[in-house]
Amino acid sequence: MRSSNPVMNSLSNNSTRGQADYGYGQPYNSEYSGEAAKATRPMTVDDVVTKTGITLAVIIAFAVVNFGIAVYVNPTIAIGLTVVGGIGGFITVLVATFAKKWGSASVTLIYAALEGLFVGGFSLLLSGFLVGNANAGALIGQAILGTIGVFLGMLFVYKTGAVKVTPRFNKIVTGAIFGVAFLALGNFLLAIFTGNSPLRDGGMLAIVFSILCIGLAALSFMTDFDAADKMIRQGVPSNYAWGVALGLAVTLVWLYTEILRLLSYFQQR
Numbered sequence: 001m002r003s004s005n006p007v008m009n010s011l012s013n014n015s016t017r018g019q020a021d022y023g024y025g026q027p028y029n030s031e032y033s034g035e036a037a038k039a040t041r042p043m044t045v046d047d048v049v050t051k052t053g054i055t056l057a058v059i060i061a062f063a064v065v066n067f068g069i070a071v072y073v074n075p076t077i078a079i080g081l082t083v084v085g086g087i088g089g090f091i092t093v094l095v096a097t098f099a100k101k102w103g104s105a106s107v108t109l110i111y112a113a114l115e116g117l118f119v120g121g122f123s124l125l126l127s128g129f130l131v132g133n134a135n136a137g138a139l140i141g142q143a144i145l146g147t148i149g150v151f152l153g154m155l156f157v158y159k160t161g162a163v164k165v166t167p168r169f170n171k172i173v174t175g176a177i178f179g180v181a182f183l184a185l186g187n188f189l190l191a192i193f194t195g196n197s198p199l200r201d202g203g204m205l206a207i208v209f210s211i212l213c214i215g216l217a218a219l220s221f222m223t224d225f226d227a228a229d230k231m232i233r234q235g236v237p238s239n240y241a242w243g244v245a246l247g248l249a250v251t252l253v254w255l256y257t258e259i260l261r262l263l264s265y266f267q268q269r
Contacts, residue, residue, distance in 0.1 A: 043232055048243035051105075055112045055245040056252070058232055063123070070124050080119025088114035089253075096246055103239035108246040122257060126264050139267060143260035150214070150255060154221040165226035168204025173219045182212060202265040210262040217255035224248055 066085070070078035092111040101107045123140050157163050183199060191197040199209045228244045 041238050042235035043238045043241050045232060047238050048228055048232070048244050051108070051241040051245040052248050055242075057110055058109055058112035059116040059119060059238050059249065059253070062113045063120030066120030067124060068115045070121065077122070078121050081117045082125070085114045085117030085119075085121065089118055093246075093250060096243070102243050103237060103241075105242045108242040108249075111246055112249060115249065119253060119256065123260060126257075126260055136174075139263050140260065142263055143256055146259040147252060147256040150218050150259075151221060151252065154218050155225065158225045163222060165222050170223050170226075173216065173223055176216055177220070180209075180216060183209070200261075205211055207262065207265055210258050210265070213248075213258040214255065214262065217251055217258060220251045220254075221248075226250055258266070 025161040064084075066078050066081050069081065089111055092114060093105060095101060096104070096107050096111070123143070158165070163169075187197055191200070198205050200206055224244075224247055227247075231240060231244070
């Protein structure tokens with residue numbers, strides 16, 4: 001039961017191990033320490049919805065904070081917070097994945113706060129707001145609507161069973177994401193040493209790359225939904241919903257930034 005999302009994959013792998021040890025549908029106890037050990041009932045859909053809603057609310061709140069700092073305080077400070085948020089959010093995801101912080105509300109909310117700072121600053125920078133672009137608000141609004149639309153669309157596809165999430169499907173999506181990450185890293189290094197950024201310069205290749213990333217982010221929702229669905233049916237501890245919320249937030253932020261980036265390319269033309 002693998003997911004292309006590293007956080008969801010860690011959660012689902014651990015829940016599968018717990019199922020084998022304690023029996024299908026039974027809450028886990030002695031094997032889990034810290035937050036997970038405190039769970040007293042199985043996770044439900046309501047838990048996932050509630051925790052995901054809280055996580056997204058924190059992201060939005062901190063994005064607005066960084067927006068306010070950029071507009072009313074100092075754009076330079078906002079840019080600094082954007083960098084801190086981006087790096088800090090990435091480190092938090094690594095901690096959640098490799099330090100096995102399953103079901104940790106604090107880790108998820110710290111990620112949300114940091115990623116909110118990043119999303120707020122990234123949106124303003126990419127939309128051109130900080131250089132006086134009057135269409136910035138419209139561009140950000142379109143990216144938000146696009147993100148919501150893709151999320152709801154993939155949820156509908158998953159619920160109707162139009163696309164089946166199989167181990168082969170997960171392997172293909174995971175492999176494609178690793179490939180995209182490798183290309184993005186190569187492009188980043190190329191930009192540092194040569195000043196050229198063919199995958200992010202707004203040209204035709206950059207447009208194709210962004211569309212590819214949007215498609216992969218959309219497919220990642222399928223694997224996220226499937227992993228969450230199976231964890232609910234296995235009866236994992238209720239506080240694991242925080243881990244599911246973190247995984248979904250990671251995919252949502254990736255999708256939003258790629259949609260915003262793509263829209264910005266067309267604005268430049």
